[in-house]
Amino acid sequence: MECKGSKQGAFFVLEVSGRMDALTSQGFETECMNCLEAGDTRVVADLGGLEYISSAGLRSILSAAKKLKAGGGDLAFCGLSGIVAEVFTVSGFAKLLPVYATREEALARS
Amino acid sequence: MPPAQDNKATGTPATASSGQNRLRLPAHQESLPRLRELALAWAHQAGLPNDVEPRVDLVLEEMLMNIFHYAYPSELGDVELALLSPGQGDSPGRLSLTLTDWGVPFDPLAPEDPGLEAGLEANLDADLDDRALGGMGLFLLRTLAKASYARLGDANVLTLAFGA
Numbered sequence: 001m002e003c004k005g006s007k008q009g010a011f012f013v014l015e016v017s018g019r020m021d022a023l024t025s026q027g028f029e030t031e032c033m034n035c036l037e038a039g040d041t042r043v044v045a046d047l048g049g050l051e052y053i054s055s056a057g058l059r060s061i062l063s064a065a066k067k068l069k070a071g072g073g074d075l076a077f078c079g080l081s082g083i084v085a086e087v088f089t090v091s092g093f094a095k096l097l098p099v100y101a102t103r104e105e106a107l108a109r110s
Numbered sequence: 111m112p113p114a115q116d117n118k119a120t121g122t123p124a125t126a127s128s129g130q131n132r133l134r135l136p137a138h139q140e141s142l143p144r145l146r147e148l149a150l151a152w153a154h155q156a157g158l159p160n161d162v163e164p165r166v167d168l169v170l171e172e173m174l175m176n177i178f179h180y181a182y183p184s185e186l187g188d189v190e191l192a193l194l195s196p197g198q199g200d201s202p203g204r205l206s207l208t209l210t211d212w213g214v215p216f217d218p219l220a221p222e223d224p225g226l227e228a229g230l231e232a233n234l235d236a237d238l239d240d241r242a243l244g245g246m247g248l249f250l251l252r253t254l255a256k257a258s259y260a261r262l263g264d265a266n267v268l269t270l271a272f273g274a
Contacts, residue, residue: 021171022139022142022171022175023139023142051164052164052167052168054168054171054172054175054247054250055172055246055247055250056171056175058246059246082161082164083161083164083165083167083168086161086164086165086254087168087250090249090250090253090254091246091249091250
């Protein structure tokens, strides 16, 4: 799994690619915590390059979302496809967390 | 090419291009990549639809992590991945495999505590603050694969079927 970050207006965008599995997923939470410490509490995770996610990845996402929320921010998602979209849907994460089709939509929210 | 000996012993026909139809390794995290590679090779051979192949990957990881973490609380044991079908003559588009461990009896399809099941369902509707982190792997198993479980002697045998 790789994360590439950039500041875009009020949001910090994390482009996540590769696999978010039991061996790699902790890295996502770490990236989000780095954002939080740097004062970027509103994070958009663009999962367009993410090929795979398991429950370990969901745990990392949920933990990061809770910590960002506790810090006064939030965590939104865009670009889901394939098994990633399927796992978000069946796990209920698609209803639990803000999910947008495109990055433009994710950045346009207030 | 003559079939490998273990094929003969179990009566499982060898597949055409992969001579290997079972793999037994120590039940720890380092075994995950090799088991995954083999299962995905089978999935590819079986001609599973593109949207089904990743489910094999996912359910295998969930069940293996479960075994790695819980099957052997004291002494490290083994886990075995075996191909059931397709064998010779089977129709393409489906894959059946088994995961066997010789650890603590555990049926991932029937939690002993009925409250756990109810909790898992309720969990899906819980909001961010209430939502517990556990249980998701078993839920994904039940949602994304056709699974059955048997305790055979001192072994946990989980059969997983994918595709049509």
